[in-house]
Amino acid sequence: MPAPDRKRTRIQAENEDRIVSKSLDVFSKYGYRGSTVDQIAAAAGMSKANVLYYFKSKNDIYLAVLEGTLEIWLNPLTELDAEGDALLEIQRYIQVKLKLSRTSPAASRLFANEILQGAPMIGPYLKTELKELVDSKVAILTKWMKQGEIKTFEPVHLLFLIWSTTQHYADFAIQISALDSSPKSKLYKDAENFLDSVLIEGLKGPKYSGVVGSDEY
Amino acid sequence: MPAPDRKRTRIQAENEDRIVSKSLDVFSKYGYRGSTVDQIAAAAGMSKANVLYYFKSKNDIYLAVLEGTLEIWLNPLTELDAEGDALLEIQRYIQVKLKLSRTSPAASRLFANEILQGAPMIGPYLKTELKELVDSKVAILTKWMKQGEIKTFEPVHLLFLIWSTTQHYADFAIQISALDSSPKSKLYKDAENFLDSVLIEGLKGPKYSGVVGSDEY
DNA sequence: TCGTATTTTGACCATATGGTCAACATTTTG
DNA sequence: CAAAATGTTGACCATATGGTCAAAATACGA
Numbered sequence: 011m012p013a014p015d016r017k018r019t020r021i022q023a024e025n026e027d028r029i030v031s032k033s034l035d036v037f038s039k040y041g042y043r044g045s046t047v048d049q050i051a052a053a054a055g056m057s058k059a060n061v062l063y064y065f066k067s068k069n070d071i072y073l074a075v076l077e078g079t080l081e082i083w084l085n086p087l088t089e090l091d092a093e094g095d096a097l098l099e100i101q102r103y104i105q106v107k108l109k110l111s112r113t114s115p116a117a118s119r120l121f122a123n124e125i126l127q128g129a130p131m132i133g134p135y136l137k138t139e140l141k142e143l144v145d146s147k148v149a150i151l152t153k154w155m156k157q158g159e160i161k162t163f164e165p166v167h168l169l170f171l172i173w174s175t176t177q178h179y180a181d182f183a184i185q186i187s188a189l190d191s192s193p194k195s196k197l198y199k200d201a202e203n204f205l206d207s208v209l210i211e212g213l214k215g216p217k218y219s220g221v222v223g224s225d226e227y
Numbered sequence: 228m229p230a231p232d233r234k235r236t237r238i239q240a241e242n243e244d245r246i247v248s249k250s251l252d253v254f255s256k257y258g259y260r261g262s263t264v265d266q267i268a269a270a271a272g273m274s275k276a277n278v279l280y281y282f283k284s285k286n287d288i289y290l291a292v293l294e295g296t297l298e299i300w301l302n303p304l305t306e307l308d309a310e311g312d313a314l315l316e317i318q319r320y321i322q323v324k325l326k327l328s329r330t331s332p333a334a335s336r337l338f339a340n341e342i343l344q345g346a347p348m349i350g351p352y353l354k355t356e357l358k359e360l361v362d363s364k365v366a367i368l369t370k371w372m373k374q375g376e377i378k379t380f381e382p383v384h385l386l387f388l389i390w391s392t393t394q395h396y397a398d399f400a401i402q403i404s405a406l407d408s409s410p411k412s413k414l415y416k417d418a419e420n421f422l423d424s425v426l427i428e429g430l431k432g433p434k435y436s437g438v439v440g441s442d443e444y
Numbered sequence: 445t446c447g448t449a450t451t452t453t454g455a456c457c458a459t460a461t462g463g464t465c466a467a468c469a470t471t472t473t474g
Numbered sequence: 475c476a477a478a479a480t481g482t483t484g485a486c487c488a489t490a491t492g493g494t495c496a497a498a499a500t501a502c503g504a
Contacts, residue, residue: 174395212429
């Protein structure tokens with residue numbers, strides 16, 4: 011077995027990383043149950059026995075992949091800044107999520123699969139860490155509402171909308187490509203234009219209504 | 228085997244319907260690969276051998292479930308009426324899709340699973356029938372844009388937005404319930420209020436800008 | 445270069461799963 | 475009510491799959 015605690019050897023580091031990296035592709039494509047250790051081994055270019063030499067079980071690989079991706083995937087929300095301009099902050103968040111959807115569709119699909127199956131692994135995480143993060147951001151949205159920067163509604167739903175619309179381009183890519191033949195670059199540009207213009211306009215609060223040029227107070 | 232072509236007996240009708248109905252729950256929860264014929268048999272309250280007496284294979288059951296659900300799920304789009312008021316039509320479509328998401332979450336998850344796995348079964352359908360339907364509705368949206376009823380953007384993205392946001396409440400229900408403890412009724416009411424107000428405002432075309440009360444010409 | 449630690453894998457095992465079949469049970473029909 | 479048709483299932487089979495293990499190959503420090 012790999013050393014119990016000692017620092018990783020060069021080969022360990024390489025192989026463990028390769029297994030995690032390649033198995034993301036496999037898990038995101040077929041889900042946990044639909045993925046086999048043989049597939050992962052083939053993707054990583056080694057024998058099944060060797061894969062299980064580095065990770066005790068298929069489940070352990072899955073956990074490593076989830077952990078390695080979770081932070082990257084959910085990080086952008088952290089940066090929603092209470093001090094920034096509401097509409098600009100939201101716009102930026104949408105842009106970052108869209109870019110992530112384009113550059114890391116596998117990560118998106120991995121989570122989509124996990125949640126669809128009832129979040130057997132990350133369920134606890136959702137109720138604790140993610141909930142805390144979301145609560146703190148909901149507070150920011152509420153503040154912006156009170157300041158008239160954005161209109162009033164139940165704040166979480168804006169997060170749900172941003173998540174669902176942006177991740178849709180990764181999770182439902184097959185359907186999208188069946189319905190729209192534009193190249194990926196145009197598709198994402200159009201998506202951004204659409205979401206930006208509709209949301210920015212649709213979210214504007216009382217501060218912006220009536221007198222057009224009004225600013226502060 | 229069941230009669231080759233002859234009309235279904237009472238028992239055939241009952242059992243086939245029960246198998247399809249119950250296996251929707253199973254397939255939507257675990258995906259195709261994650262569902263077993265034993266699970267389906269248990270859910271339908273009969274032996275595995277009997278299930279396979281009515282359906283030649285697991286795949287055949289899956290096809291029957293997909294077929295039986297597809298129409299219901301995609302039907303509302305058909306009703307988007309070119310002659311109706313743009314914003315009202317869109318609003319109604321959102322409402323219907325949201326209601327469907329609430330009342331038939333299993334159907335939504337079934338398709339989400341199918342698409343996530345690369346649409347191995349309904350891929351061809353997406354490229355033909357669904358594409359045709361979408362193209363025709365995109366034409367309607369384009370018309371509304373030219374008439375100034377809604378602002379100008381790449382029309383498919385509005386469909387993507389409506390699909391993703393409404394289905395999100397079914398597909399990601401576990402995550403939503405981890406983040407928001409409101410009862411389902413409030414959740415969906417809030418979702419509808421939010422989507423309505425943001426989208427209706429965000430979609431308004433030139434016809435509505437400037438002079439507030441202007442109506443036709 | 446030698447000896448030890450690490451790495452790699454083919455062969456193997458136990459279990460799960462899709463599917464078949466012959467025997468038995470029930471329903472339908474004349 | 476008896477024969478034919480239909481329905482039901484336990485036992486069984488072949489394959490797939492997660493995981494183990496001992497032996498062989500390789501890397502590496504002294």
